[in-house]
Amino acid sequence: MPAFPSLLLYATLTAAVLTGLWLLVRYWQERNYRRRPYIAPAYNDWLLHAPDATTPPQHRIALLGDPGALATDGTDPILQLLASWQQETGPAGTIIILGDNIYPTGLPAADSPNRAAAEKRLDALLDALRVFPGRVVFLSGNHDWNKGRPDGYAYLLRQEAYIAEQLPTALYLPAGGTPGPVSVQLADNVLLVVLNTQWWVQNGARPASDPKEPFQQLHKLLSANCHQRILVAGHHPLYSNALHGGKFTAKQHVFPLTTVYKRAYVPLPLIGSLLPLYRKVVGAAEDMAHPRYRKMRRRLLRVLRQFPNIMYAAGHDHNLQYFQRHGGHYLVSGAGSKTAFVQKGGNATFVHEHKGFFSLDFYATGETWLRTLEPATTSETAEVFRQRLLPGPIVSPPVVATAIINEPATKR
Structure with missing residues (x-):
């Protein structure tokens, strides 16, 4: 009988040592690639390919x-990058704000002590968009719905009304917190379809709807427009190598509270791995593993996979990610004001833990190009990756022997 406690102790110590070694290896690997752009090996020659610069x-x-x-003091690098993009683009463009437009909890009531700070952050964004001669489209995210809490619908309606008052030319879609889908013809042969993915994961009040009906409407909409190039936009990703996709750093296994508060360095080795495991398998409301999110994702993918070359764009995870899956193109462009860990490899073609945003360039030839734009250390815009998503004639620029990963973008 005394041997049993000894065996249990031995097994526990062995598990602790093995877990510690695994975390050390993971930590060392992450140090070597974190905040560096990852590009799948098959696309390492991306610098050699570009659209026709004359058109x-x-x-x-x-x-x-x-x-x-x-930042609200005029120094924000993303707003500066966006201003450069607007100047380069002119009226033949659309800016889509993919949700989580005000941190931490959307737009509070007028008498809330947090209202002034929330307005100031949103006003900084609206001021940057006010001069744009093209179209502006806002989506809502979980933070805009008061982080999904039962009173979130009121927060959403306040924000929608505020943006309509301050920037009446902008579209807030789908209107009134409805699930959608809503379509907008952006240009000849270019269609935007917007879904309110938060509707499926929201607690409390929300506009009434059959949860299956929007996917039936989406299928009809995509079928009727399958001759066009279609971008579907929602807040929640369908693929992700980051936090909401169940990916965690070695540090978060030892200091799990840092997933909620970045400075909460309370060491909880072994026990701390239970939180990442929970969020990977069961999931918080904003995670892919959560039953409501999982059901919404499954139904949406079932529709999208029936349409070759469909493009889907989301935010939510604070990084840049691009996946090619089942003939479709899936983007995560949630690095508008924050950054967070993203794991390299897997099914991803490109990932980067860095502030920035994706640009989609549609050409009359039928080509569609993805460009990854990030604030550079110089006055130039850094284009760290590009990829042709939809086919057409390709013009390859001359090989430049000294080309580097942060080659400045040129006006097209």
């Missing part, structure tokens, strides 16, 4: 997600 795009779309913590 400007027919239409451009900037995909800016999670801008709710922008």
